[in-house]
Amino acid sequence: MRIISGKYRGMVLAQFNGAEIRPTADRVKESLFNILSDKTGGARVLDLFCGSGNLGIECISRGAEFVGFNDASRDSIAVLKKNLARIPEKNYTVTVCDYAACLARGGAFDIILIDPPYRSDAGVRALEIIAKNRLLNAGGVAVYERDKSFCGTVDGLEMYDERKYGKTYLSFFKAVT
DSSP states (O other): OOOOOTTTTTBOEEEEESSTTTOOOHHHHHHHEEEEEEEETTTTTEEEEOTTTTTHHHHHTTTOOOEEEEOSOOHHHHHHHHHHTTOOOOOOEOSSOHHHHHHTTOOOEEEEOOOOTTOOSSSHHHHHHHTTTTTTEEEEEEEESSSSSSOSSSSEEEEEEEETTEEEEEEEEOOOO
16 A cells, blocks of 8 residues: 555555455555546545545645544554654644544535445445535535445435446545535
């Protein structure tokens, strides 16, 4: 797992060991950030299920103004902190709490990255909270990573794109105005 572009391009990140761990693959991450290329510079980002911080640190490397990292797992946060210790920027916060509690704190974001455990319905619930609390800035995007195509709707959000990379689907949502 490495940073793909920006000022930390090539930096190898600490990662987890274990069968249940599923970091975003480099080729999926590269495609994701090609799609988001015009949105990351100066963006306020929330990496909601951050794990090792792979996606959020990529945003910092590409010029994000601020990244909020959140995960309920203290083990994830320990790996994240090892990775954050390697960069000089301090334009981020780290919270250790359930995704719903994190979203309840409020704040508006340009990019919200949602990469929950695949067997959980936490991603759909997170999208519902994002819509209800209007957590996306104008022109903002929520990206939901999962192992199947997104079916259904979320009141207040519109899925405007979906891409498949091997077993991974990326669904892109914007606020309905």
